[in-house]
Amino acid sequence: MTNAMPKSVGYVVVGAGIHGLSTAWHLAMELKAKGKGSGADVVVLDKTGVGAGASGIACGCVRNLYMTEPLHAILRHSVDVWSYDPVAFGFQQVGYVSAGEANQAEDYERLAASQKRVGYHSEVFHGKDAKKFLRNIWPDFKTDGIDVVLHEKISGYAGTRQAVNGLAQKCKDHGVRIFSDVEVKGYDTTSGRVSAVRTNQGDIRCDAVVWGLGAWTPKHWAMLGKSDTIEARYADGEVQKKDMWTYWRLLEGEVYTPDFTYRTAEDRDPPVLHVELMNTPLVDQMTGKELSDNVYIYWKNGAERMDRPGIQGGTMPIKIGPKAVTDPYGHANDEYQADSWFADYMTSAMGQLMDRFQKCRPNFRERRNGGIGAFTPDNVPIFDWVAPNVYMIADSNHGFKMTGAGKLVARMLVGGNRVSELMPFALDRFQKGKTFGKSNSHCPWV
Ligand SMILES: Cc1cc2nc3c(=O)[nH]c(=O)nc-3n(C[C@H](O)[C@H](O)[C@H](O)COP(=O)(O)OP(=O)(O)OC[C@H]3O[C@@H](n4cnc5c(N)ncnc54)[C@H](O)[C@@H]3O)c2cc1C
8 A cells, every 4th residue: 555544534444345345435425425525534454455354255145045034125235236336346146046945935935025025026936836947047957855946136146356356446446545454453442432443553543433344353342342242132032141253164165067167058157056955865976875964055156266167155154153263364274174074065965956066076176165254143243333433344244245234334324314224233132132033944144
């Protein structure tokens, strides 16, 4: 960076991932539009650089398959942001297809209705129609056991490096300064308000701080002296004492397709595919042994992640617990790489579902993969003030897709009003008996 760090600024955004960058860019636009300032009033600080956290290694799926209905509106805004400049953000609006067994049929209907209410276009197919829908796109789809399909038409995927670089460029175009290698070490507070952010390169006085800290959120939560446990109250009166933060590690990988290009029957880039079959065992295609008593898999075109044509996907994350090592992060951390069994799992699931992937285990790309995320007590994002002038975007590791969160947060910060879409995600939901409940899935992401 050529700019010197300012001694004082309006907004300090900590973290140059999806949320920090989207918030900073939208802040610049909101300040200008309201005649209250410009991008010059916003700095983004990152201890490493743009996309150094989960945002730079995410799979890149942009979907709205959430049992937690208030998230549907957040995703509606997010698709607007992705569509604002799809080329700059690498957004491919190929759609998203989720397939399940009969036990999810009612859920799919419910969430499609909720998606429709916020203008997120999707449709549900049952029984023979579900199978037919899948085979129209993927003629070799083995649809035994599949009873229901949700098709989200406006979802898709994005290239992760393209997305963070595109967002960083938007920030710069609007006068926001981004500083790499600047680590926030602490906060000076006066009566609970942060008066200055302490960094390894000096202090910055500021009016407000925004956290887009991903897996490092718990560390800064502790810096503000907050508790590492919480009482979560549910609507039925149940109260559970929970860890405030729980780390999970992700299992993702890539498979080459040396003999074909992964396309639909109409020779298009296929929708992102997600399949959860809670009552169908997954069988190893090479050994015939049962790997699991259920199937959970998602995949998409590997796109920017691949050096040769192939697909990228993953399965359910694995819980680590309330403590984890965040540095080094991602592919650089020896402890949290995808396990060796995952390659068998992923390739077997693909082969079990589509003929074209029969016995594709040898095509698994052997390399470091995975990463960790910090989940909230109910696995649903928290968007809220954590001090009078510190706003936290803690996405519970859902959030590469959630570019709309930054847009809404910027609107709230500049307008000073409550933004209805953000309100269900307030921190006081745990106290007020509005903790989000359990969902009909084995996975913490829905
Ligand atoms: C392997 C993997 C796959 C995923 N796939 C998907 C997906 O397909 N779709 C989806 O929607 N989500 C996905 N996610 C989740 C998603 O990537 C994250 O939820 C999201 O990127 C978090 O964004 P963020 O901006 O909050 O944090 P991050 O992108 O983690 O950014 C936080 C930044 O803060 C910086 N930082 C940390 N501490 C400090 C400090 N003290 N001072 C200054 N800077 C600091 C870090 O360097 C980092 O750049 C995936 C996550 C992983 C790990």
